[in-house]
Amino acid sequence: MNAIRKTRNLLLGLAAFAICGVPAIAQTSDPPTTNSSSASLSSSDRQFVDQAAQGGMAEVELGRLAEQKGATAEVRDFGKRMVTDHTKINDQLKQLATKEDVTLPQQLNAKDKMTKESLSKLSGEQFDKAYMKDMVKDHTADIQDFRKESTAAASPAVKNFASETLPTLESHLKEAKSIAPKTTATNAMKY
Numbered sequence: 621m622n623a624i625r626k627t628r629n630l631l632l633g634l635a636a637f638a639i640c641g642v643p644a645i646a647q648t649s650d651p652p653t654t655n656s657s658s659a660s661l662s663s664s665d666r667q668f669v670d671q672a673a674q675g676g677m678a679e680v681e682l683g684r685l686a687e688q689k690g691a692t693a694e695v696r697d698f699g700k701r702m703v704t705d706h707t708k709i710n711d712q713l714k715q716l717a718t719k720e721d722v723t724l725p726q727q728l729n730a731k732d733k734m735t736k737e738s739l740s741k742l743s744g745e746q747f748d749k750a751y752m753k754d755m756v757k758d759h760t761a762d763i764q765d766f767r768k769e770s771t772a773a774a775s776p777a778v779k780n781f782a783s784e785t786l787p788t789l790e791s792h793l794k795e796a797k798s799i800a801p802k803t804t805a806t807n808a809m810k811y
Contacts (some may be wrong), residue, residue: 673713
């Protein structure tokens with residue numbers, strides 16, 4: 621009888637442990653690991669990364685177009701610089717996106733597709749004027765965004781990317797502003 625009572629108590633104890641003890645153990649175990657950097661990337665940082673990727677792709681595509689269609693060596697060289705510099709910037713952005721678990725866009729957005737299509741229809745001096753005007757406008761807006769993100773980004777990686785890229789964009793704008801009036805002056809002399 622004593623053996624039956626001991627067995628019954630042992631079984632009741634195991635059952636109680638199974639019912640009460642296992643949940644307690646499960647509650648104290650570590651939660652599954654997630655990519656903490658992805659969780660910490662704010663929506664505004666994600667939006668900036670997405671827009672920077674879109675803009676970078678557009679700069680490369682339009683730069684290639686300028687290399688082919690530019691009427692002057694200056695515009696063709698500027699286009700080549702856009703391809704080189706923005707390819708490098710895009711590669712840096714891809715590394716950041718991988719670390720932050722962000723999926724970057726793979727195609728131009730509708731606005732940039734329209735710009736490319738519009739520029740594709742132009743040639744010679746008309747192309748140069750329209751392309752350089754777009755480069756001044758685009759880099760002016762980009763610099764504002766990058767300047768803001770270089771101080772306001774929540775993510776240190778995004779803040780660093782914006783800060784490191786800013787001088788290149790400022791250099792592009794300065795060069796674009798020096799080339800743009802020449803394309804307008806050339807067209808004005810023809811008429």
